[in-house]
Amino acid sequence: MYNTYLQSENLMKLTLLLWVSIVGFAKVDLSEQSQLKNKFTPFGAIKAGNDKGIPVWNDLADNLIDEKSLFIITDENHQQYEGKLTAGQIALFQRYESFQMPVYPSHRTAVAPQWVYDNTFDNAIDTELNKDQSGFENAKGGIPFAIPQSALEVYFNHIARWRGQQVESMFSDAVVEKNGQYTLITNKALVRFDSYVLNHKSKNFISLIGKTLAPATRSGSGVLVLEPLDQLNKKRSAWLWDKGRRRVIRAPNVSYDNVVSTSGGLRTVDDTDMISGSPDRFDWKMLQKREVYIPYNNDKLADKKLKYRDILTKNHINPQYARYELHRVWVIEATLKPKWRHLYSKRTFYIDEDTWQVVIADQYNKKGDLWRVSMSYPKFFKEMPGVFSVINVFHDLVSKRYHVMGLENEVKTDAKYNGEIAKDGLFTPSGFKRFMR
Secondary structure, eight states: OHHHHHHHHHHHHHHHHHHHHHOOOOOOOHHHHHGGGTTBOTTSOBOOOOTTSOOOSOOOOSOGGGOOOSEEEOTTTGGGGGGGSOHHHHHHHHHOTTOOEEEOOOOOOOOOOHHHHHHHHHHHHHOEEOTTSSSEESOOSSOSOSSOOSHHHHHHHHHTOOOOSEEEEEEEEEEEOTTSOEEEEEEEEEEEOGGGSTTOOOSOSEEEEEEEEESTTTTTOEEEEEEOSOTTTSOOEEEEEETTTTEEEEOOOOOTTOBOGGGTTOOBGGGTTSSOSOOTTEEEEEEEEEEEEEEOOOTGGGOTTOOHHHHBOSSSBOGGGOOEEEEEEEEEEEEEOTTOOOSOSEEEEEEETTTOOEEEEEEEOTTSOEEEEEEEEEEEETTTTEEEEEEEEEEETTTTEEEEEEEOTTOSSOOEESOSOOOGGGGSHHHHHHHHO
């Protein structure tokens, strides 16, 4: 009798899950919203822990860099952990004997300022997808859909997640070849997350300005990008700095699967930040929520004592400095619509429930074979405060090459969060010109 009831209940849950993944227009009511102050965290994650190792939120631990791993998953034992691994992680074990995942105690270190929580609470009943489902409306600076009703709402939670109001940093990106040799490109950038800037009237969702510092062949180039939320109905605006003629030129409109040249062909424009841009060329589906060993609290990877050569090893980053923990993740799947073309026929995204950050992405080629695996390695930044990526790593299983974004170990200064907020004038062609000189 009890088993029959459970089967019936599970069937109803599955039916509801499938329905909201297709329809996706329902809004939560006041009783559901109130759960953000008891059952759920202010961002909509399950507040409670469990006996499998997931602690109660919020577990702010110190000295994680010195904590010892519980066990290490390797190519020899990964089969016994497959229930808590993604298809991409399993593929990495099968492809590289040297790939390992040190698993540590879980710590739910995701936090944000109270005003972000307050805005998220209001958004739960006010915010809705726009008519084209290419963006959302009526949102304050916070998570737009803390209690999501569809895969697209989960997607936009990632796009609009808390990353501070602004970050200024110097970092290097690397392309690591099959033989382990790598090339570096060093950049300086300032990113303003406009939707989180209080009392700000900017029409942009994100404003970015940056310049390349090395190598010498690329030094002196720069880019200015004004990113809208709805990139289907309003294209991003971008400018480049022509260092030869020392002038600003309008950049071509690049999006979707256009290849990013500085990635060695290993990253598309919409791979940036694990996934970005307009979602319109894919059909989106919500899959069952899971518990997965994901990259988390990667303080070691941010250690200034490390050199890039310590991290960038053949086939994958050095497992010695990576950290994985058991966390609950939302899982959404994007399948290419028949009328469109794209390098990927399908993509599966695993989103940390506490931060709404995509931490793992599995990308499939036109034949439906798993082709690329991307992982984001976040940590807690007290300056934000909150959890953000240390590096993002993009693996190509066929070429055995990989691309890393965001290395800061050899930079003397730390990234600066929420400093003096940049004026609108900086994010104009004339401001860009001053920035480059």
